[in-house]
Amino acid sequence: MIVYIAYPTSLNLQSANALQTYTTLRALRARRPDTLALIPRWGREPSRFHDVGAVHLPRPAIGKLSRFYKSTLLYYLEHSAFAAMTAAIVAPRRHAVEAVYIRQPIIAAWWAGGFGPQLGLPVIYEAHDLESRNPSRAKERWARGFLDLIDRTALCRATAVASLTEDFRRLLAQIGWRDPAEVAVIPDAYDEQIFAPQDRAACRAELGLPPTAAIIAYAGMTFAHRWLDGLLSAIRALRATHPNLIGLILGGRPGERAALAAHAISEGLRVAETTAMPADLYLLPPRPQTGVVRCLGAADVLVIPDTVTDVTASPLKLFEYMALGLPIVLPSIPALHEILPPHLAYSFPRRNLTGLQEALAAALAEHDPALAAARQTLAAEHTYMRRAERIIALVEQVANRR
Incomplete structure (x- = not known):
């Protein structure tokens, strides 16, 4: 026993x-x-x-x-x-x-x-x-x-x-x-019963998201210590070269979402809490994992701006992101690269805004299906x-x- x-x-x-x-x-x-x-x-x-x-x-x-x-x-x-x-x-x-x-x-x-x-x-x-x-x-x-x-x-x-x-x-x-x-x-x-590659067009149609927009997504239970304010600044800067760029952030406590919305507005971003309204940034409340996977499946790029820990960093979202096969942007932390090696990720120096912007831009430009397949193969070792x-x-x- x-x-x-x-x-x-x-x-x-x-x-x-x-x-x-x-x-x-x-x-x-x-x-x-x-x-x-x-x-x-x-x-x-x-x-x-x-x-x-x-x-x-x-x-x-x-x-x-x-x-x-x-x-x-x-x-x-x-x-x-x-x-x-x-x-x-x-x-x-x-x-x-x-x-x-x-x-x-x-x-x-x-x-x-x-x-x-x-x-x-x-x-x-x-x-x-x-x-x-x-x-x-x-x-x-x-x-x-x-x-x-x-x-x-x-x-x-x-x-x-x-x-x-x-x-x-x-x-x-x-x-x-x-x-x-x-x-x-x-x-x-990750839960292999839920997280698997999604049909992006179907996910966007289900959620009411623009079919041709470039979407960067993050999902997390709580926002504490995750440097999401840095992500908002990067999204605002990238909109100069990607005018159809949308940020999609899912989860967090009500107070955390309110603080993030205030920061986004100060950055000049239009914010909405529902995809029924046009916006530059969607701050969606938590939902069951079956809903989370549909939100992530609508994205072009998935991002981990930062982690709470360093040598023990092993966030659930990393494994869930990998299972979807999409490009992943993350800080250059050895513990993360143990799971997802640098050649399959888009890394940036931790809490470096310029580095985050460059990594997001490179991830948005990915068009190699072999990279998606390699991430999914790696994920299969972590069910x-x-x-x-x-x-x-x-x-x-x-x-x-x-």
């Missing part, structure tokens, strides 16, 4: 974190139906995780107290309480457990440093970055040492580590925290089924060592 412990930020899949957790679990349970997935839930909150057979434990909602005292430390307490709850659930089953697989740093630290050794169970930590570099980390000065303790415990004392990128694997070796042989690279993935197979292989390797 594999025990899979996660703390998704949305039970209705309204975040990339939740989507990745849900679709990984769906594929994992298809391969290993005995997987025990433990997920928190507040009260009777609706949850899509029932669909993948997850067991919901009561969420110890200590973090809700942050409305009175704003501190991430309250969420650390919440995650710690949930870690203890999962240990109580797993303990009676420990003789049937091959490994405990965890993708949340606080819970991983408790299991790697305490519950795992106490129960005699190997712990695998899927690290998405150092907690000490998390933009949402505890900001209190005295907490810096605590953050380092979390990272060291989770990463150094876990039986094995799953890294999203080879770049992070190298970093752990450079700082002396892990032998590379104990770190498996398991990148993110969620392939991801589940990599996780199972790591679990079996750890269990055999045990």
